[in-house]
Amino acid sequence: MLREAIATGATVEEAKEAACKELGVESFDDHVEFEILEMSSKKVFGLFGGRPAKVKVTIKKSVMQSTEEYIKNIITHMGLNDITVTTAEKDNIITIDIEGEDVGFIIGRRGDTLDALQSLACLVANRIDSSYKRVVINTGDYREKREKTLEALGRRLAIKAAKTGRKSSLEPMNPYERRIIHTAVQKINGATSWSEGENMNRHVVIGPDGKSRENNRGRGGRRNNYGRRNGKPKKAAPAPNPDRKPLNEGGEVGLYGRIDK
Template sequence: MESVVKTGRTVDEAIDSALQEMGLTRDEVQVDILQLENSGFLGLFGRKEGKVRVTPMKSLPLSESTSERKGKPKQKSKPRGERAEKASTNNRETRGKNGSRKSENNRPERKPDTSEKKKRQPEPTTAPSVAQRGESSAKAEEVVRKISETFGIKVDVQATETEKAVNIRVVGDQVGQLIGRRGRTLGAVQYIVSRLINEDRPDRKKITIDVDGYNEDRESSLKELATRTADRVMETGKPVFLRPMSPPERRIIHLTLQDDDEVGTESVGEQDSRQVVLFPKSIDQEELQRILDSPPPPRSGRRPPRRRRRN
């Protein structure tokens, strides 16, 4: 009996399915686990089934044949003449048409089967179809709903999809929990959705989530901040460092002032502490470089604790 490969929600379920098909017990087979089960994220994406290969024990056929021989009566040996005649008959059957015995080495070489090789060759990657694009928006909606449920809030999710992007609009009560302080929670949710949607895609899609119009309001607020800070720089003639921002937020600041003839912008810092500095373009370049090389520590945005008065 050959090996059987089975899959199931769990490894045990796959093993039980194989044993049922083979009609054997667990002690009569050898189990090779090819893949452990994985529930994935939120039970939606990255989920993998358990996969096993079940092979009968090699000793099983020997034991069966031994028991069968014990149950059968021992046959009497045939006369020497019959054995000799049977052997000569077998020799005649193995001879070729020209009367000579065919040698194992003279057999024609068996050509390898190219059908298996053809099957194993990977198929060329094609562009995602319209159905696949629709699946991306459906998956995005489902993930956002699942994440919202973990916050204990009900939301209405609508996703629109283009060739290069998926835009998700979320509305509902208490959606502020999905936004978080300065949009940090929303940024994390957007990152998770982007990773899950683009996990198995050859072409990445840009994922944008707007919760109750937050993105539009935030963009307007950042543009106003950039304009107001630029006026301050022109009045004082000194550079101004803004608080740390995310890459999309910094991009809005740069785009707002990219055509300004008197105020320039530059990003400094590393990782989460990266911030935008606004400076007058008339400033000495050496002085500007010195300021950019030693930016002040980023502000946390929290007020310092009040000191208690001593009596």
């Protein structure tokens, strides 16, 4: 994101100061660049010719700074006070942490507002230059708590599907949250998951694994009316299988990373 101004002055230094004043920055700022367009020249005999110096001043902000400024601007227009925004960047990942008393408004229902804010910040960050940046916005440890909640939900519904043979449909989620559910389900023997719906209505469905049920057919005696084999106790819930490969493994996937399932 570049901002620039061109100013003139009797000397190059005066032209620099005039351009910086127009932009509202100091000439010694690290993000200020100068380009001398014309050098000043004196009048001949004090009467003819002569010209002022002309300088172009450019403010070149980093992607991280521009993204942080954008987020702060949105928070200000939301009418929220006493909000602290801390930004850091590592390995092309910009992390923005928001703290304050009114962070509940920023999180929204099940994180919808936080996700929308993150999506917009990602668009801003990747319009500045050609390098791709991933943006992660968090407030406190909300993301971590949400991830644990989704993992527990995925395991619980996977065990239910394996025991009852029935499927369950979850609420619409973004790709990142769907991946958490898929990963949790695929660690439970006898259950599987897939996504249905389009765009904002795309959601995860958890059901019994047809392959596992096919392999279990014909083992043991007939089942009575209560779903038990004659003379045998009811089958226990399937235990987690740490050796089973989760769906869509293959490195870190951001909140809006691609999910093919």
